[in-house]
Amino acid sequence: MEQYRNYINGKWRTPSTGVYVPNINPADPDEVLGMFPQSGGIDVDQAISAALAASCEWQRVPGPERGKLLLRFADLLDQHAAPLGKILTKEQGKVLKESAGEVKRAAVEARFMAGEASRLSGETLPSEVQGVWVQVIRESLGVIGAISPWNFPVVTPVRKIAPALACGNTVVFKPASDTPWTAVYLMELLIEAGLPPGVVNLVMGSGSVVGQHLSESSAVNGITFTGSTATGRRIYTAAAQHLGRVQLELGGKNAAVVMDAPNLEEAAKEIVAAAFAASGQRCTAISRVIVSKAEAGRLTDIIVELVRQIKVGDGLSSDTTMGPLISHARLETAEEFVRNAENSGARILTGGKRLTELGKGFFYAPTVLRGVKPDSPVAREEIFGPVLPIISVESIEEAVTICNDTSYGLAASVFTRDIDKAMEFAGEIQAGMIHLNHGTASQAHVPFGGVKASGQGAFSIGSTAKDFYMTNKVIYLRVS
Ligand code: NAP
Ligand code: MG
Numbered sequence: 001m002e003q004y005r006n007y008i009n010g011k012w013r014t015p016s017t018g019v020y021v022p023n024i025n026p027a028d029p030d031e032v033l034g035m036f037p038q039s040g041g042i043d044v045d046q047a048i049s050a051a052l053a054a055s056c057e058w059q060r061v062p063g064p065e066r067g068k069l070l071l072r073f074a075d076l077l078d079q080h081a082a083p084l085g086k087i088l089t090k091e092q093g094k095v096l097k098e099s100a101g102e103v104k105r106a107a108v109e110a111r112f113m114a115g116e117a118s119r120l121s122g123e124t125l126p127s128e129v130q131g132v133w134v135q136v137i138r139e140s141l142g143v144i145g146a147i148s149p150w151n152f153p154v155v156t157p158v159r160k161i162a163p164a165l166a167c168g169n170t171v172v173f174k175p176a177s178d179t180p181w182t183a184v185y186l187m188e189l190l191i192e193a194g195l196p197p198g199v200v201n202l203v204m205g206s207g208s209v210v211g212q213h214l215s216e217s218s219a220v221n222g223i224t225f226t227g228s229t230a231t232g233r234r235i236y237t238a239a240a241q242h243l244g245r246v247q248l249e250l251g252g253k254n255a256a257v258v259m260d261a262p263n264l265e266e267a268a269k270e271i272v273a274a275a276f277a278a279s280g281q282r283c284t285a286i287s288r289v290i291v292s293k294a295e296a297g298r299l300t301d302i303i304v305e306l307v308r309q310i311k312v313g314d315g316l317s318s319d320t321t322m323g324p325l326i327s328h329a330r331l332e333t334a335e336e337f338v339r340n341a342e343n344s345g346a347r348i349l350t351g352g353k354r355l356t357e358l359g360k361g362f363f364y365a366p367t368v369l370r371g372v373k374p375d376s377p378v379a380r381e382e383i384f385g386p387v388l389p390i391i392s393v394e395s396i397e398e399a400v401t402i403c404n405d406t407s408y409g410l411a412a413s414v415f416t417r418d419i420d421k422a423m424e425f426a427g428e429i430q431a432g433m434i435h436l437n438h439g440t441a442s443q444a445h446v447p448f449g450g451v452k453a454s455g456q457g458a459f460s461i462g463s464t465a466k467d468f469y470m471t472n473k474v475i476y477l478r479v480s
Pocket of ligand 2: 025
């Protein structure tokens, strides 16, 4: 069984603890994919020291040169889309098509950030005083701690590492414990792209040890985190002790509102795609439908018909369209939400059970619920699984109220042919991203983020990322 190692200061290193843990395949938990380090605080400190030491030189490398490294990295991602995608499917479970798509998307984001490295501009202001020039320049933030989740183990780390490098920062990267293999592969591609020692360091291990230690370290200037709101709060608290900057991308309870839809078939297709991709384990997954009473029956019928066509199985098989959940714990969470919903009067229209006939994998049937009470947990809390509750409403006001009656505020979709309604929803819905007649799919150069319990700090992707990865410096220059 292969033992993988951390990557610190340009070298692959065994963890100081000497402890390794198995990484399993969620489609077949008996299959161990490799043994991965369960690192300790010492490893984190070594990685931070390496990142700190490399920082001085790396920030002096001209931006366009840093961008060239990212362009090489992006090309390598494209070239490795098939083998890296296969590893992604094996350790995460999503279907091969989604995995390859994720790698390709990561390449596009890395390429955009390579370009940003040539656009790290500041501003020149008119002065109050004659003969004095005023400039605001941007400088690198320093050492970045990047903590990523398991649901997008390729694109999320790239979304953190690429802007960090473009902006002249160095990185300590802690991947999720469930998906360390793709992290090792990403490091190998970065090295092949010409990464100097210490500029990106990989430390694998648990969130409570490695992640927590990274967040608490005063040598880390910024923590970029994607994951649950509960962990985000912990990281924010830890970083606050040393006034570290944070960029937190957290959970969501994203609604699709359907009211006078231009085409119910099209709306249903967008909803089902956005709800069940990655087995519903996406922060921007549509996780509830709010539909007018007039359209509810027909929309529900089409959604159920589409969901019944989903073929669940091992993501490696070509006919599978939805893979397993990441872990047994997530399976239990989905079950519990559905059981509670049923107990409070909801009806299961399809799914609502584990698929044990598929073996020991963490397979759950794609599920649609009707008659869901708007104030029940299944309607307001994040499930992070393939469960779609449908709620019917009488009016636009009721739809907006239900939409906003959650602690989250990440994304929302609205399907309507009425431009006034569309703009009213766009104005009233509390979310970072609103999609009109469009599923909750984001683009690779467009700012991405949430409000309320869905996020804190600068939006990632696109030009706004620089607001997190760079700091301002003001220069007053008197010319005699
Ligand atoms: P999680 O438990 O918060 O884990 C995310 C990462 O944080 C993992 O690497 C984890 O390490 C680490 N971690 C755990 N405890 C930590 C601590 N005390 N200090 C520092 N790091 C710590 O989330 P998850 O269950 O893996 O992911 C699902 C959640 O992420 C969902 O709520 C989802 O909405 C959210 N998410 C949001 C976005 C977005 O862009 N907004 C994207 C994807 C996912 P271990 O793996 O070792 O526990
Ligand atoms: Mg695994």
